[in-house]
Amino acid sequence: MISGGGTGGHIYPALALIRRLQERKLLDAIQYVGTPNGLESRIVPAAGIPFSTIELQGFNRRNLFANFRTVDLFLKAVHKAKAMVREFQPDIVIGTGGYVSSALVYAAAREHIPTMIHEQNSIAGVTNKFLAHYVDKILIAFPDAADQFRQKDKIVLVGNPRAQEVAGLQPNARLADFQLSPNRSTVLIFGGSRGAAPINEAVLSALAEFGSQSYQVLFVTGNVHYQNVLDQLGDKAVPNNVKIVPYVDDMPAILPDVTLLVGRAGATSIAEITALGIPSILIPSPYVTHNHQTKNASSMAQAGAAVMLPETALTDKTLLNAITAIMGDDDRQAKMKKATLALGHPHASDDIIQLMQDLIQA
Numbered sequence: 001m002i003s004g005g006g007t008g009g010h011i012y013p014a015l016a017l018i019r020r021l022q023e024r025k026l027l028d029a030i031q032y033v034g035t036p037n038g039l040e041s042r043i044v045p046a047a048g049i050p051f052s053t054i055e056l057q058g059f060n061r062r063n064l065f066a067n068f069r070t071v072d073l074f075l076k077a078v079h080k081a082k083a084m085v086r087e088f089q090p091d092i093v094i095g096t097g098g099y100v101s102s103a104l105v106y107a108a109a110r111e112h113i114p115t116m117i118h119e120q121n122s123i124a125g126v127t128n129k130f131l132a133h134y135v136d137k138i139l140i141a142f143p144d145a146a147d148q149f150r151q152k153d154k155i156v157l158v159g160n161p162r163a164q165e166v167a168g169l170q171p172n173a174r175l176a177d178f179q180l181s182p183n184r185s186t187v188l189i190f191g192g193s194r195g196a197a198p199i200n201e202a203v204l205s206a207l208a209e210f211g212s213q214s215y216q217v218l219f220v221t222g223n224v225h226y227q228n229v230l231d232q233l234g235d236k237a238v239p240n241n242v243k244i245v246p247y248v249d250d251m252p253a254i255l256p257d258v259t260l261l262v263g264r265a266g267a268t269s270i271a272e273i274t275a276l277g278i279p280s281i282l283i284p285s286p287y288v289t290h291n292h293q294t295k296n297a298s299s300m301a302q303a304g305a306a307v308m309l310p311e312t313a314l315t316d317k318t319l320l321n322a323i324t325a326i327m328g329d330d331d332r333q334a335k336m337k338k339a340t341l342a343l344g345h346p347h348a349s350d351d352i353i354q355l356m357q358d359l360i361q362a
């Protein structure tokens, strides 16, 4: 059984691990557990994975009184999760982050089922810190995440399963699905799995300028922002070399054809970028726990793999300048590609599967 959600950054690593288990014919049955309304409730069933739900909500750091309901829901969720675990009888239970995973992993540990959590970030999430006490293994993707957990003997550095899923993928002309040319240099712009209004605004202001560039642009707004972007566009013409879409369902299909990625600095995106060696401009979200995206982005920038553009400095002009400086310089692209690839973990899923097998057989 597996659980993780809220944002794509917690869901796609779980799906990548499941796909690898299926590829290696190691999976007899799987149950994915999420909340009824989270992003996972759309993405997981669409991927053909059996999905069941538990009602839960995140911890409110601002209004502590609001947490009475959170605690009440958590206790009910644990009760339901225990029943699910007893019925499904999994060999192992894995949590990939987001508060959705707390009830299932906690319940499984209490039922003496082997358990693991996967932390994608260098700064651990609240749920994983809580679960760390109960699980058998803590899998991390960045070496510095180890400082965040007291249970040192449980920690293993594995990278992110999504890296193995995309590593080695070759250009494949799938940009044609978006009416873009497979042979032209391409800039992909998206603000994480849910989109980011400040990035969308800067791109909209730069739209006319993009029209006169030699490269083409795939601009992903995020589902919730799409209508707003269309409203802001009004009657303005979209240049022929720019395509605007709400979401890309199959990101691994197009990533090998991307010349430069502009986006947030979510950990799962970074795992993909480093597995494929895609140069990037990272605009870290300042709205995440302990500003962890800035840490992700600055370690990429220090390694020469990415350019960091803080949101406070983001305008149409700074965005265009940063993009043009890289797109117009093949040498720089090659150097960034090399530095990016050096940070990748292309065997993450197989390393996790080995640990799963060891734990099940122990």
Ligand SMILES: CC(=O)N[C@H]1[C@@H](OP(=O)(O)OP(=O)(O)OC[C@H]2O[C@@H](n3ccc(=O)[nH]c3=O)[C@H](O)[C@@H]2O)O[C@H](CO)[C@@H](O)[C@@H]1O
Binding pocket: 007, 008, 009, 010, 012, 120, 121, 162, 190, 191, 192, 193, 194, 220, 246, 247, 248, 249, 250, 251, 252, 264, 265, 266, 267, 268, 269, 270, 272, 285, 288, 293
């Ligand atoms: C606001 C927030 O809490 N963000 C967190 C969230 O980010 P978020 O969910 O945005 O996560 P990431 O950037 O890490 O991953 C996004 C994932 O969604 C995919 N994708 C994105 C857009 C799209 O149209 N289609 C698509 O498939 C990407 O390819 C990637 O696999 O989880 C990450 C953990 O991994 C954290 O580091 C981020 O700080």
